[in-house]
Amino acid sequence: MTSAVGDGANGKAWQGHRLRARRLGVETQHEAIVFMHRDCPVCRSEGFVARAQIELHANGRSALATLFQVTSALLTPGEVGLSEVVWRALGAEDGDEIKVKHPQPLASMSAVRAKVYGHRLELDRLRARSSMTSWPSAIRMSSWPPSSPPLQASRPTWRR
Structure with missing residues (x-):
């Protein structure tokens, strides 16, 4: 499922994998979470492990999410389960093609x-x-360098 087509960032060829989207209905508040089957060929070939950060693209949108792996039949090896946060961020529909890869290192x-x-x-x-x-x-950078000294621990005051 690896492909190299001209729809990557900055007009470069996409060097990633494609999976089918599946809405799991998992509400994570503000955390971007995705799920893949542990036996997914993408997890194996890319070395994705639990709690890895992965980059997802769909519908001209992108998201960075934390990966969790499942071992049950909840997902097939060709699917990626999306939390509600990621679902909304990507504007995904069930069965959409989701492109996944390792994120670029921060400069x-x-x-x-x-x-x-x-x-x-x-x-x-x-x-x-x-x-x-x-x-x-x-x-x-708005907090660099620190403008105030670190908080000092104080002794508790006891009242009788």
Whole structure:
């Protein structure tokens, strides 16, 4: 089910897998959650494991979601079960083709890795965006650097 067609981000060929959408009716409040069968060929070939972040595309929309795996007959290996949050985000219908792949690494993470190896932390590199231009940087620069000292623990006061 791998394909390379010209409907990927930035006009590049899509390098991902396609599965059928299935609405599970799982309400997760604000969390984007998807489900796949553990024996799904996509999970096996891509190395998707439980709690992995995956990128989904359908109907000209995209979403980033956390994967959970099922072992029961709830889903067939060619289906992806969508929580209500993801269902609405993608504007999906039962049976729609959903494209799934690993998300692009965040560009700002290279700055974090550089800092770990002793290099100077440059704010311009932290402000870098991932290839998905609609997604904000991993680090919210509005709170960088911290403007107030950390909270100090105080001793409890007891009343009689």
